[in-house]
Amino acid sequence: MLLPAFALRKPGVRLEAFLVSVGVVALAEIGDKTQLLAILLGARFRAPVPVILGLFTAVLANHLAASALGTWLAIVIKPEVLRYLLVVSFLATAVWMLIPDKLEGGATAAPARLGVYGTCALSFFLVEFGDKTQIATVALAARYHALLPVVAGTVLGMLIADVPAVLLGGATAARLPLKLVHRIAAAVFVVLALLVLLRFPS
Numbered sequence: 221m222l223l224p225a226f227a228l229r230k231p232g233v234r235l236e237a238f239l240v241s242v243g244v245v246a247l248a249e250i251g252d253k254t255q256l257l258a259i260l261l262g263a264r265f266r267a268p269v270p271v272i273l274g275l276f277t278a279v280l281a282n283h284l285a286a287s288a289l290g291t292w293l294a295i296v297i298k299p300e301v302l303r304y305l306l307v308v309s310f311l312a313t314a315v316w317m318l319i320p321d322k323l324e325g326g327a328t329a330a331p332a333r334l335g336v337y338g339t340c341a342l343s344f345f346l347v348e349f350g351d352k353t354q355i356a357t358v359a360l361a362a363r364y365h366a367l368l369p370v371v372a373g374t375v376l377g378m379l380i381a382d383v384p385a386v387l388l389g390g391a392t393a394a395r396l397p398l399k400l401v402h403r404i405a406a407a408v409f410v411v412l413a414l415l416v417l418l419r420f421p422s
Contacts, residue, residue: 223256237364241373242380244412245353245361247286247405248317248382254279257347262386265336271386272379274340279378282348283357290361302362307413314409317402318350318354353378356409363416 249255254275261271294302334342348354351376361370 240371244383245377270337278344287361310413317406332419
């Protein structure tokens with residue numbers, strides 16, 4: 221049966237899924253639309269606690285759904301087909317990493333009655349929907365068949381990248397060599413694609 225396979229995942233695999241998810245998403249998030257929005261909302265509201273709570277809520281909900289989709293795809297798709305889908309998705313994300321993100325003007329157009337927390341949660345959720353980090357979460361969950369470690373890792377990776385952006389604004393992001401970070405992230409996704417070819421299924 222397929223379901224017990226998830227319960228029987230070795231602790232080492234769960235730890236690898238968590239650590240890879242943290243590192244990949246933290247790198248991918250540098251200069252991403254969600255980080256740009258974190259800078260914008262942090263400067264706009266100057267209330268870091270509700271902004272960060274809104275970020276956490278939105279990312280948790282978004283990545284839970286993405287990870288659930290990834291683990292479901294791992295069940296319903298044949299392993300060989302899944303292997304090549306993962307390779308393509310990781311390579312496509314690598315290319316995507318090299319394309320600079322721009323934040324759409326209406327990204328924070330949320331009703332004022334939602335308050336700071338509600339406005340931030342809704343804005344972050346909408347911006348993250350279909351973003352490269354969400355797609356990466358789907359692929360990682362499908363790769364490792366480990367929903368909770370992947371969700372925990374990707375959410376932590378997002379917080380590592382975005383909380384300083386909320387607290388310090390654009391000053392931190394401006395000092396980062398974005399092109400270099402994006403190239404490193406793209407290289408990591410290429411390595412993940414190669415590892416899938418060599419080691420899948422683990």
